[in-house]
Amino acid sequence: MTRAADQKNQFGSYSENDVVFLLKDLSSFSLEGTIEQREKNIQSGQHYSETLPIEYQPPENYLSIFWETLVEYKRKVALCTGIVSEQLWRLKGENTILVSLARAGTPVGILIKRYLSEIYGVNLPHYSISIIRDRGIDENAIKHILKTHPGSNIQFVDGWTGKGAISIELTKACKGFHETYGVLLDDTLAVLADPGHCTTLYGTREDFLIPSACLNSTVSGLVSRTVLNNNLIGPSDFHGAKYYKELESADVSNEYLSAVGNEFQSIKQEAAERAAVLMENPGEATFQGMEEIREIKEEFKIESINFVKPGVGETTRVLLRRLPWKILMKDPESPYVRHIVMLAVERNVDIIHYPNMSYTCCGLIKKAGIEQ
Incomplete structure (x- = not known):
């Protein structure tokens, strides 16, 4: 673990003042496969965390949508950031350690x-x-944080919720950590958007477009998805990831942060007011989206609930790195789904108008090797 910890500050394109990655550097290993082959392997039993998808590099017209949505929604992202931050500050104060879940949580944590x-x-x-998912949290990383900051309160951070798989995984992991080490961790997940009603610490429950969901590593510090492969990760190592240094010319990670951060002064009063209201009545974490997902699974005769990915962020991920079958849309004219429509057209994926759901959209994954 020491070796991984020593490497942490050289990893990714963010400043170490913004974030410290507790990840083993796997940049020298070839872990990527085609979407089709990787999907077949996953559906045949290989865990998704053992390999990586090839990083999708979008064409210029898709990138222009990212910049347009950033201009359009930077204030909304800043406001949701402020609402979450204000609640977090009042609940936990300065004795807090922010621990974001790589990788979608990283820019939100920053x-x-x-x-x-x-x-x-x-x-x-x-x-x-x-x-x-199904493998748990990196306990070596948690132990490193607790050892470095004794007596502090960890606050877990992610980007958004879908059907709640990671929220459930986090709760399970915190319970297991307590049983093993006797340390009680707060499993409340702080997110910008909680359309799945999976937490009580959120900026909004609207399923809106967080612009960082449009891209992969180039808006996440050039860091890959995390990897847990027993051939590369030893029992004392942190989980792994790759640093795509070769994509530096396409990196917009820090521009994204600056664009949103420049809005903080203009939203701080509204954020404080909205946070106060939410703290009075945050609403329960009912996981209400899960029932809708089960209904969609049955209606479309889908084998596994893991093939149903609700919400703008998760639908985008399906199109960027999985084998998409169909995209359900509450309103195909919504400004939140322009980039999804473009990706669906590019990949020849059917879009179905599906107005009776609470999510803005939902991605359905194709069964590998079957024409549907």
Whole structure:
């Protein structure tokens, strides 16, 4: 573990003042496969965390949508960041360690850290660690954080919720950590958007487009998805990831953060007011989206609930790195789905108008090797 910890500050394109990645550097290993082959392997039993998808590099017209949505929604992202940050500050104060879940959580964790620094003058430590569905959280990373910051409160951070798989995984991991080490961790997940009603610490429950969902590593510090492959990760290592240094010319990670952060002063009063209202009545974590997902699974005769990916962020991921079958859309004219329509057309994927769901859209994964 020491070797991985020593390497952490050279990893990714973010400043170490923004985040410290607790990840083993696997940049020298070839882990990528074609979407079709990787999907076949996953559906045949290989765990998705053992390999990586090839990083999709979007054409110019798709990138222009990213920049347009950033201009359009940077204030909304900043406001949601502020609402979450204000709640977090009132609940936990300056004894907080931000721990974002790589990789979608990393830019959100940085934004929360910057907001609290700018508005309250505090410099909270921020780490990014791995959590993997069905495999759990990186316990070596958690132990490293607790050893480095004894007596502090960990706050887990992610980008958004879909049907709640990672929220459930986090709760399970925190329970297991307590049983093994006697340390009680708060499993409340802080997110910008919680359309799945999976947490009580959120900026909004609207399923809106968070622009960072449009891209892969080039808006996430040039870091890959996290990897847990027993051939590469030993029992004392952190989970792994790759640093795509070769994509530096396409990296927009820090521009994204600056664009959102420049809005903090203009939203801070509204954020504080909305946070106060939410803290009075945050609503329960009912996981209400899960029932809709089960209904969609049955209606479309889908084998596994893992093949149904609800929400703008998750639908985007299906099109960027899985084998998409169909895209369900509540309103195909919604500004939140312009990039999804473009990707669907590019990949020849059917879009179905599906108005009776609470999510903005939902991606359905194709059964590998079957024409549907």
